[in-house]
Amino acid sequence: MNKKVLLFLLVVILSALLALSGCGKSAAPPTNGANGDETPQQFNLQFATFWPAVDFQVSEGHKAWAQEISDRVAAETPHTVDFTWHPGGALLGPTEIYEGVAAGAADLGSTCPLYTMGMFPLTMGLELPGYNNDNALVASLTMHEAWKLSPELQKEYEDVKVMFFWATGPGDFITNKPIRRLEDVAGQQIRAAGGSTLAIQALGGTPVPMPMSESYVALDSGIVDGILGPDDILQGFKLAEVTKFITKTPFVGYNVVFVKVMNLDTWNSLPLSVQQIIDEVNEEFVFEYGKLRTDYTIKGQQFAVEEFGHEVIELSAEEKDRWMEKIIHIPQKWVTDKEAENLPGQKLYELYLELDAQFSDMYGDYEK
Template identity: 30%
Template sequence: MKRGWAICFVVCFFLIAFLLPSGPLHAQEKGVKLRYSNFFPPMHPISKLSDDWGKEIDKRTNGRVKVTYFPGATLTPPMQTYDSTVKGIADVGQAVMAYAPGRLPLSEVLNQPLGVSSGIQATKLANAYYKKFAPKEFDDVKVMYLHGGAPCFFHTKNVISSIDGLKGLRIKCNAENAGIVTSLGAAPVTIPVTETYDGLQKGLLEGLLIAPEALKFFRFAEVVKTTLENYASSFMVSFFIVMNKDKWNSISKEDQQAIEKINEEWADRQGKLWVALDKEGTEYAIQKGVKFVRASKEEEARTAEKLKPVLGDYVKDKKAKGLPAEEALKFCLEYVKANP
C-alpha cells in the first residue's frame, strides 16, 4: 500500500513539474509584452523608426515578443525614462543621455566637442565606444543600441563670419555643452528647446547651438540668419535605447538573438536617418535665407585650440571618480579621425 502511494506521489510530482514550467520558457508560452517609452512626438521620423523597431520584433519572433509603443512622453517623462526603465514602469526606453544626469558619467564623452561629421559617424562611434568600454553605468539595464544626432553648430540672429562673432552673444545650449559656449566667448543660456523660438524672436537669445535638422523641425530657420559650419566645435547629442533587465531575461535565447540582430540593423538605419534629417533641415534653412558659413581648416584649428580646456575638464572630473576618461576620450578622438 505504502509503495503504491509512493509511486503515485512521484508520478504527480513530475506531472506538475511538466505542466508548470518556469523562467523564460514559461514567459514565452504566454508571450512577452514590452512597453516602449519615447519622448519624440508620434509624427517625427525618429519616432516612426522607433515604432517600426517594435513591429519588426513582433514579426521576427512570430508574435512571441510584442511591443506597445508610447511616443511623445506619454508613458514616462523624458528626464525619468532611464530610471523608469530600470524600475519596470517602462520596459524599453529611449531618451537623450543628458536626460539621465549623473547616471552615465563616462558616456558623457560622447557629448564632448569631438568633431563628428555626420549622424552616421556619430552613431557608429557611440556603439563602438559602448562595445569597447562596456561601462558599468549601464549594468542595471540591457542596452539595445545607442545613436548620435547630426553634428551641432552655432546658429545666430546676426550675420557673422567666424567664431569671433560669437563673443558676448547669448546662446541657447544644453547644460552639458555650456563649456563650449563660454570657451568661445559667448554666454550660455540653458532653456528648453520648446522655449527657444520665442526667446530668439523676442531678443532674449541671440543664437543657439543645435543640429541643423532643428532649423526645420523647430522652425528656427525663421529667426536666424547665419549657421557656422565649424566641425571643430561640433558635437553630437547622444541617445540610448535600453530594456529593463528582468524583462530581457524573460525572453528566450532564440528571440534575444533575433532582437540583437534587429538592434544592429536599426542602429544603421538610425544613423542614415540623422543624415537625411540634417540634409532636410539644411535645405529648408537655405530656402529661408539662412547663410551657411563653412569654416576654413585654419579656423577649425583655432577653434579646437580654444576648446582643449573643455576636453581637459571632462578628463579631470571623471578621472577623479575612478573612470577611464582619458582612454575613452582618446578612443573617441581617434575613431572620428580614422572613420570620417
C-alpha cells in the first residue's frame, strides 16, 4: 500500500475519532522553519565515490558542499539533510557509481563519466586538443555551462539528477622513465581515460584504460610505465611514491570530466524548498570545485618535488611543435566520427571552444 493511500486512511480515521469525541478543532499550523506549511522531514543521503576519504575532493570539496546544504536547509526550512559517506569505492566501484546511483544503490555519487566508455560520447568532446584549457577552473565552468546549454548533453544524463560538473584541466605525463622527446613516449604503457587515449596513441604510446583508483598498484607493479593526468594525484592518490618524473604537457588535450549525480527517486522525494537550496549550492560549487582543483594541482607538483625529489621536465617550443603535429588531427576526427553516428559532434565541439575561450579570458590567469 503506497504512502498516499496510508495517509488518506489515517486522515479519515483521525477525523472520525475527533468527530466522535467532540474535539474536532483545526490543528495549528507548524511554526518552525521558513516554510511553515511543510511537515518537517529528515533525510539521510547515502553518498558513494571512488575517491579516498583523504583526497581533497572528499575532505574539502564534497564535505564542504554537503555542509553548506545541511546548514542552509536547517536555517531556511523545517527539514534536515545529512549525508553518509562511502568513499574509496566501498559501496560502488568506480565503474559502477553512475549506474548504481541511477538504480538506487546509492542516493548520490561522484564519478568520472568516461570510466564507462560509450555511455557519454558527447561529454568526451571536452577531452580533445585545441582548447586553451588553462586550468581546472576554466575547464569546470566550460563543462558545466555546456551541459546547461546543450539538450544533447543533457540527454546523456537523463536517468539521474545532475548536481554539477567539474573537470581536471590540463594533465602531465607522470612516469618512471623520463620523457624528454617525442621518441621517449614510444612503447610506454600509459594509464589513460576517455579522450586522452587518442593522444597517447597518436604520440606513439600504448594507452591502458583504468580507473585512477587502480593506478597506484599498476605503477608499483610495472603494469604501466606512467600516467597522463593532473598533478594533484601525486599527493591525493599517493602516486608520488611510485613515480619519478613529471613532463609538462598541458597542450595534449588531457581534461577529464567529473560529475556529481543524484538518484531521480531520491530527488523527487525531497521537498521543493530543499531542492531549491541544493540547486543554488550546486551552481556556487562549480566555481569552488574548479578553484580547489586548480590549487591542488599546483600543490601536487610541489609535494612530489619537495618530498620525493621528482624531476619536472619542460619541453622546448620546438619539441612541443613536434608533438602537436601528431595530435592536431584528433578534434576533426572526433567530430567526423560523431557525425557519422548521427550525433552533433561539430555543434558540441564549437560550443566547447566558445565557452573555453570565454572562461579562459575570465579566469585563465587564476593560479598565476
